[in-house]
Amino acid sequence: TDIPPVKDVVDEFPVGAAVGPAQLIGNHAQLLRRHFNSVTAGNAMKWDATQPTEGTFRFTDADRIVAFAQANGMEVRGHTLVWHQQTPDWVFKDAAGNDMTATPANKALLLSRLEDHIRGVAGHYAGDISAWDVVNEVIDENQSDGMRRSRWFEITGLDYIRTAFRVARQVDPTAKLYINDYNTNVPSKRDKLYNLVAQLKAEGVPVDGVGHQMHVNIDWPSISETEAMLTKFVPLGVDQQITEMDISIYTNNSESFPTPPRDRLLKQAYRYRDLFDLYRRYASEITSVTLWGLADDDTWLDTFPVTRNDAPLLFDERLQAKPAYWGVVDPSKIE
């Protein structure tokens, strides 16, 4: 079947999908190649995957993803160098093997591990990555200073962020360096993120862009709130990317359908239409849009926030185009 490639219809910016090794073979690989011109490793570049024990780097899965992308002329987004999840326990152990407390010695040790990790991973892929999510999900809008109380923050304050960006710039000067977060459409969170980026830029920390994850659902957020999210960052002169988009068919934690109801899939299609229309209107700000998965057979939303069958992407479990696909490609064909 000769449906138009998403990447040809949406030509204002690269359109990507988050993938793992399973998406690089067979029908999945064909679909990925046909419709997308950017990829992100869903898990393979994270700390637990790339440096599971201290000093031992493992790049098997991530190398396959990068090789696939290069063989098919696709960009690679790097995800992610620093996060509070999927980071091995050894990172936060002190010299005696106990959980780190906030001492100057532990801060120095943690920052040197951070630097080694970024040299190892961003160094390995230097020249191959269009944008790195240097730090992921560092904002907590319920803190008055806006900073998530992760181990990173508790032990180093803001220095882990400053170090991460400076080292990443040094080892891979061609990658755009991003700060990535979810719920950036929520005004209180968006404003805290804005303040942090403004401060970092004023200090000369090399932040190039803001990544909006955009894990949303068929009712939330509104298009105008999403537009306000984009306009907010324009005065900072940073690039923006949509980094992890999906549209859940669920609007609360107690719903569960064995198969996605038709009315929800249609609602989802119109949401995809409206959000892509918005992104395309902001093409001077937005330098790529990535979906958090290739097709509904493999989505993190099948197990989060509860286990149930979700259908948040453009292609269904049999890799067929959904109404959501037509929402992006040709809304007159939504049915």
Ligand code: G3I
């Ligand atoms: O690889 C192991 C496998 O060996 C094991 O048998 C299996 C049993 O649980 O787990 C597998 O690991 C899972 C891993 O995904 C790979 O599939 C982990 O349990 C699971 O927790 C992990 O989930 C990932 C999640 O990040 C972790 O927080 C999702 O795949 C990934 O899509 C998701 O991505 C995040 C972004 O990085 C940041 N923003 C939010 C986004 C969604 O949570």
